[in-house]
Amino acid sequence: MSKTLVQMTAEIIQSQITSKQMSTEEIKAALNETFQALKSLQDAEAGGMLETETEATATVMDPKKSIQKNKIICLECGQEFKMLSPKHLKSHGLTSREYRKKHGLSARQPLCAKALSERRSQSGKERGLPDNLRKAIVARTKKKATSE
Structure with missing residues (x-):
């Protein structure tokens, strides 16, 4: 007792x-x-x-404020990460697309800390990804135009 x-x-x-x-x-x-x-x-x-x-997951934090400079806070469990991995989201029974939709984030919003996202963006620019992407888009549109 x-x-x-x-x-x-x-x-x-x-x-x-x-x-x-x-x-x-x-x-x-x-x-x-x-x-x-x-x-x-x-x-x-x-x-x-x-x-x-109770499985009611009331959002305690504004979803936009959960993505911070050096961390992202999972709106499901409150844990802090550098990036919300698919494995972690799966533990909540969600995909990244479902997580974004559930919490009102845009489909293109990276689920990682802002500093990490900026580093990745800078790294891609240094490797010439924007130029290569632009060339690939132009080539694809030319190919599509000639096939029609």
Whole structure:
């Protein structure tokens, strides 16, 4: 059978009294503080259990603010990452497309920290990707025009 908060509080304070001298006022204050701390822990624990039991995932944070300079915060579980990997999203039963749609992010929004996205963009520019992409698009449109 589990102990009540009052019983747990009494045991904690009894342990404190045996290790140091306390006045009556100190004992009363310690009892009150310990009881309040245990009560708040119990309430937090009960609240946490209710959240995990219900599958309602209320967005606590603005989705646009979840993508920060050096981290991205998963809006499903609250964990911080450099990038939301497909493996992590799969643990929530989502694909990256479903995650973006669920939280109102654009389809082209990278699911990674802004600094990482900027580094990738800069790296691509240094390798000449924008120019090569432009050439490929022009070649494809010419090929499509001649086949019609």
